[in-house]
Amino acid sequence: MSLSVAMKEGSAAEHDAAEQSPFLTELLNGRVAASGYVDYLLRLRIVYGALEDAVRARRDDPVVAAVYDPVLERLPAIDADLDHWAPGIAREVDSPAAQAYRERLTGITWGPALVAHHYTRYLGDLSGGQAMGKILDREFGLRGAGLAFYDFPVRVKPYKDAYRARLDGLGLNGEEIGRTVDEVKVAFALNQALFDELAESLPLHRR
Ligand code: HEM
Numbered sequence: 001m002s003l004s005v006a007m008k009e010g011s012a013a014e015h016d017a018a019e020q021s022p023f024l025t026e027l028l029n030g031r032v033a034a035s036g037y038v039d040y041l042l043r044l045r046i047v048y049g050a051l052e053d054a055v056r057a058r059r060d061d062p063v064v065a066a067v068y069d070p071v072l073e074r075l076p077a078i079d080a081d082l083d084h085w086a087p088g089i090a091r092e093v094d095s096p097a098a099q100a101y102r103e104r105l106t107g108i109t110w111g112p113a114l115v116a117h118h119y120t121r122y123l124g125d126l127s128g129g130q131a132m133g134k135i136l137d138r139e140f141g142l143r144g145a146g147l148a149f150y151d152f153p154v155r156v157k158p159y160k161d162a163y164r165a166r167l168d169g170l171g172l173n174g175e176e177i178g179r180t181v182d183e184v185k186v187a188f189a190l191n192q193a194l195f196d197e198l199a200e201s202l203p204l205h206r207r
Contacts, residue, residue: 003177004164007119010181014188019128021195026202028132030139036198036205037136038086041078042093043194044149048074050102051121054114063111066166067118074125077148084146097197101190112176115167116183120191123163125149126156 001009018024023040026032052073059068082089108114133150136142152159172180 001177002168003170003172003180004167006177006181007116007167007184011120011184011188014185014192018188018192018195021192021199023195023198023202024132026199028135028139031207032202033205033207034085034140036202036207037140038082038089039093039201039205040198041082041085041149042089042091043095043098043198045075045078045082045091046093046095046098047101047105047121047194048078050105051117054105054108055118058111058114061111063170064114064118066170067115067122067163071153072122074149077151080148081146095194095197097190097193101194104186104190110179112170112172112180113183115170116180117187119163119167120184120187123160126152126154126160130156 023032023036027037027040052075055064055068058064079091082091105114105117108117129150133147136150137144137147140146
């Protein structure tokens with residue numbers, strides 16, 4: 001099985017669970033206040049900061065080079081969105097889940113494991129994330145403002161196809177593919193923990 005198919009199929013159950021996480025479903029049903037979305041952005045800021053640092057630091061590794069693309073970087077977009085949603089807010093947030101995610105990312109020493117995290121976030125942002133941006137736009141009446149996070153300067157469908165082709169061109173063997181899929185599952189679990197943490201404070205962010 002090719003790497004891209006193994007990654008997708010190997011994380012299908014985790015993906016279904018993520019889609020059903022209460023924080024996301026409440027947010028997309030318009031039942032979370034802006035303050036709850038800000039909490040989410042603050043956590044994403046930690047995750048993308050760590051992911052983008054790690055990827056940049058290892059971009060000479062041919063495996064990481066296959067996915068490295070500065071146009072994907074979300075940290076500037078997250079900062080721009082925070083300026084819109086919560087002007088002047090402190091960027092620090094006490095989030096054990098985001099910290100655990102960051103620690104996992106900073107500890108990675110094997111290129112394909114980093115690719116697993118890259119895939120989980122960016123291909124997600126280029127897939128369900130695109131729908132999420134449209135829903136938030138409607139729910140919060142944003143008219144496109146504060147949604148830089150979802151705005152990639154690429155044509156999504158061809159980009160994702162080319163990305164999968166690059167994954168499949170890496171030539172990983174069966175054992176390496178298995179280890180990479182395991183790390184995709186770890187990445188999904190870290191995202192799930194982030195959503196679980198956010199769900200705990202939903203009562204504070206009712207709308
Ligand atoms: C409301 C929540 C979500 C919805 C509605 C959603 C929806 C989707 C859809 C429809 C696709 C398929 C797109 C396509 O085939 O081109 C997809 C792909 C994907 N999603 Fe999500 N998603 C959600 C949450 C997440 C989360 C939380 C993550 C991980 C952090 C994630 C990661 C991914 C990945 C990695 C893919 C690419 C699968 C592949 O083609 O290999 N998604 N999502």
